[in-house]
Amino acid sequence: MLRRLAASSTGLAILLTALPVETARRPRYGGMLRVEIGAAVTSLDPAVATANQEEAAAKGQIDSLIYDTRDADGTFRGAGAFHLTAFESGKRAVLAATEDYRLGRPFVDSIEITMGRGARDRIVDLELNKTDFAEIPAEDARRAAERGVRVSRSKPDELLALVFLGGAEPKRMRSVDLRVREALALSIDRAAIVNFILQKEGEPAGGLLPQWSSGTAFLFSTAANAVHAKELSAQIVPAPKIVLGYDFGDSLEQAVAERIAVNAREAGIRLTAQAVRPAVENAADARLVRLRMQSTRPALALEDFMDALGAMAKIEATGLPEPASPEDIYNRERAIVSSYRVVPLVWLPRVYGLSARVRDWTPPGAGEFWPLADVWLDALAEPASEEGKQ
Amino acid sequence: MTFRTKLFLIFTLALVVSVGLVAAAVTEVTRRAFDEMNRQHTDALVAQFQREFAQRSDDVVHRVQGIADAEGTVRMAIDLSRPKGDVSVYVNDAAGVAKAHQLDYLDFISNDGSIISSAEWPARFGYKIDWVLQPEDWAARGSFLMKVDTQEGAALALVSVSRVRVGDKDLYIVGGERLGREFLASLVLPAGMRALLYLNLDPAFQAANLIDSTGPASQGEQFASIVEKEQQQPGTEIAKINWTADAANAEVFHAMPLVGREKELLGILLIGSSQHDAVTLQRQIMLLSVGVVSLGLLLGALLGWWGAARVTRPVRQLAEGAREVAGGNWNARVNVRGRNEIGQLAKAFNQMTEQLVDQRERLLQAERVAAWREVARRLAHELKNPLFPLQTTVENLQRAKEQNYGEFEEVFHESTGILLAEIENLKNIVGRFSEFSKMPHPELASIQINEIVRGVVKLFEAQFGAVGRPPITPELHLDDHLTVIEADPALLHRALENLVLNAMDAMPSGGVLMLRTSSAEGGVHIEISDTGTGLTSEECERLFTPYYTTKQHGTGLGLAIVQSVVSDHGGRIWVESEAGVGTSFHIELPKHPPRQSVSFPISFDYEKEKEKEKEPEPEKHKQEA
Amino acid sequence: MRHTSRLVASQRYVSLPVVVLIFSFILGQTAHGQTPSTLSSQTSDQRVAGPALPTAWSDGVKALAGKIAAAVKPSRPISLEIKNISSLGPSDVEAIHKALEAGLQSQGLGVGSGNIEINVTLSENADGYVWAAETRRNARQENSSRVAIVSVSKVVTMSTGGKTESLALSKRLVWQQPIQFLDFLVAERPTTVMSSSLMILEADRLIYYRSTTPQWELWQETPFPHVGHGNRAFQGRIDASFQRVWGPGGECSGNLADPATVKCSPNITILAGAHVGVAIPGHEMYQGERLSERCGDKSVALVSGNGDWTEPDSLQGYLFSDVVHPDAVLSGGPIDFDGPIMSMQGDDRESVRVIARNLKTGNYEGYIVTATCSQ
8 A cells, every 4th residue: 555655646746745755855054065166266365366267266266155246347345154264375265154144154164275186186085975065167067977977057158269369369360261260160060069978968059159048049050061161261371370289288278279280170170179278379260268257148258258358369349238138138249240350159158067065056157156155964864984985 | 566475464364355245254153142041130120010911910819809709898789779779888998998908990880881089099989880890700800900090190900800799789999009100119110121111191202201110111112112112012122222332231122011901001021131240241352352353463464474475585585586687687596495386497497598608609609600700791892992992993904914915004003093992992992891890989978969960961961951962951840958978979970971971971852851759768869760751571681791881882881880880878779660661760869878788799709709710610601602 | 656665766765764654645646646747737738728928928929929920021922930949838939929920910021821920039148038930031031031039928827838948868788697687887997007996886785896997897896795685676776976985784984985984784764755746648657867967947857667577778867857846758769778777866967877777688788878958
């Protein structure tokens, strides 16, 4: 009878999911949340500049935990959900829960942040349960999940794009023929990049905003047209040559750049992928860039992108009307994309690895910080003993 | 060139030729021996390469098959055989598997020919490789050469294909090793040999595609011709490359084509063999040969010279003896001993000269006798003429005294006149003979012969146009550039007078008397020609015999005197005549007459001959008379 | 007819069996007679007989029609295609379609087959719906198109069968053996000596395998307390999250990664689990497992078929909005198996562990099934 009841009806099913069947499902206070990040934050002093974007982002995440609010200009202020109890420059930071935080004490007692851990190490640590939370590269998400790592993904809010350089920086300005730009854009097989390089994490990008944000991304074609690309490049004599730069040490950009080189070759364009170091002058005609949305609002996100792109390519940072309709946003996107100075490639989600004991985690939206004050640690999911840890 | 020199040169030539042939034969044999040695080395290296190649091929096949048999590959094949098999999961697998199996190239290819994962070019996933779908038994195929596309460009690889079949779906594993400098470095090469590999990846020759065990080969452009030949007609080619002007720095390259699966030329293995040792040794042998040859030639020359001298000495003696005899020394003898042909020849020579001397003496004797007989005959003939009228006149006187005393005065007077005239005639005859016997030796002086000729012509000018006789026209053709000679002008004048007189006598009807002088070798030439009746050949032979004359009167000594004068001056005289046309007398006189003139046969000892006259040889005189 | 002896998947250990009994009795009475199919048909009936478009939508339709008409001038026959990539249900889409046709006709445009193609896409963004109309004057010239866009605020509505997202299922064979096993777990450990380990839960033992080579090799066996009764329907579960193993006659705990730490003890447990919690149309007796992965804003559930243990089975993906309105929508195509699915286990993750029996070979096969969401 019991088995029959257990197996028979919908109502039981509903009740069972509604009831906290296990006591472990109820949020509990306590525990230290172990976090690993790739960047090495040298200083939390706002006056001290960061070395690169990665460090700046990591510093922002830490600031969001120890401060309460953030002004429009990006300044953090007020006492946050946690306070800093230990800081070793570039290595480690420990935050303790603020008991009287206005929005309620965080569930975890403390957060230990280990810095400078590479992506592969973070995944291994997640597998081995040596850490509770780490952001992992989107292209590694599938493999990590296959290895038993618990993976959570945000909506795709990071655009990987190919930008033809031509702005004030870098100092070298080189203009690539419009037909060449268009031919290269048409030759790129985005589906293959998403399916193979990104292992089906992310989606092809035709416009400057993702579908979930603008709702009009579908209007931008992402399909490759190798035939037309070849026709265009054949019109240019001598055969066009492009140097495509990507960030030194970024394996995803390297793989994408090399794939683009293969696509371009089929279209009759000789494209050389070249790793470039930050702040080093190079002879690249185009670069792969990552643009992360800082707002879920499409208009704000697009304006942020135009500001960033204006420094690199010849993109006029024309402001959008206020308020900007989807059509206004679409038209602005279309204008930029039609110039082929910016070639959107793929939208990447932010992927997070979580240990088994992390509960109530929800991925943050674009421009939002990690909601670590909301997560709690499930004691029943903790390892039996310290010695059992590998 | 002397006989000795000729003999020496022939001997030396024979020696040079024989030694040269031997040296050439030795050089050729040496060269062939080295060529054979090089060929054997090259064949050994080619065989080694083929063994290494075969071993590598088997190794590649084995490793690729190992990958095909691996659990992971089978799982991949199983997964992809499902209708919704996800190839993207495996996009990065090839790199790790290739590294684990130490392969330079590895591609996993799906059933439709799409690249699932590529170790050498990871970004090429999804692109198709159609050739792998061709109906071919890859297991039986083993490994083969193939041109592989990589990110860095095309390369040559030894490749094998394995297939994993799950259901009706195939998973292809294409793996291989790069064929490049590492492969060349693995070859064990003997000293002086090296291996190069030309990667035939471009239609035209590219020097950068030629590599050795360390990387791109230097001076690759030198191989353009042999590579292009191979590209046009793949086969075993041999070429020599001279790196510098010195032949010792040359290298001989054997080219071996490396073909792919469809017999296309993908690479060329060039095995180079340095010629340094061979050329150096050849040079040493050559130097030695030259030294030996030179020494041999020198010894041979010396030996030849000595031998020729020995062999030709008797010949030289013979020749010297012959020269002396020809020079007049009939007493010369050749002192050559030996029983060989040279000795016999010398003996015969000596006998011949002895015989010649005897015969000359006999001839001299005979000619003397003949000359005496002729003189006696002439004298008798000359004396007989005046003696007969003497006798007749005296008889007339006797008769007149006896018979007719009255007319005796008249007869006496007439007869005495006749007697005196004939006695005068006798005196003239005796005087000419006396004059001929008392021909003086020339008293030499430097003279111009033209002056003598002009003097003689002037002397007879009056007679040329004398009244009562047909005129004789003198023609002078005198060379003004005659050399001065040493001669007795009086004797020459006299000789020329006699010749002019003879010419005048030969032209009783008048004619032309031509006198010509010209230079002769070492002297002068005088020609006196007339347009008289001419002489027969017999007359010419006897013309210069004393007392021989064709004239009705005369002693016949004129030409003998001319001959004597000419002979005393060391010259010679001859006559040319043609009956009915005329006669020419030619005299050649040297510039410097010899000190003692050989006056043959005018040495006449009167007393001795007188003594001989007393000896009875009555029969001969009587016959001539 | 379903067989009561069929094993129910995703059963969890319940520490308060009395509570379960009480609530199950109560709710069983409540839900008696309501089948999922009935519920869905009621829902769909409500849709068919529903009212006109909400005002916001009508305004949007009007605005869009106006923009289309402006782009098409002078008026010509047009062909109209509507595609839905938003969360709108089919009935809503149909209503919008009809309203738009009416709107275009009111603008003087004849809708039928014409040289001018109007492709309308019903999309949405974070703020609301975005409806876009692409006007192509010549079908061959794909680049010569004009785009008109209107934004429409979202109206809360219920819909069934919204197919804005689509699931793609894939399965991977992990283990097979002739002896029945109840659950399995694969752990990838590339940094240790063994590259991965495999746990197999049989009725009377827990077996560990490890792979240092491409082949699995036996690592350790732990005897499992046996039930001893004639129960033919064994149940078992390995829970990596809680580091527990439940079997027919006992349970184990410890660090499951290290077999040396695992200790087993007899315990008769009744596994009642958190089912999918939704009504699956056409499924009375089902095995379902919810995945932690979400597809858009919907939850994902995998549900097996209705057959018995003598028939091949399949897994089908379903999407449902939330547990309050649990109407699941079929999404994507099924994935087939060569025999009945004996058990299905999930750990609130992106994949489930499925054990099926291969009717051809007789082996029990363990698969990991993953659902991929594509929008």
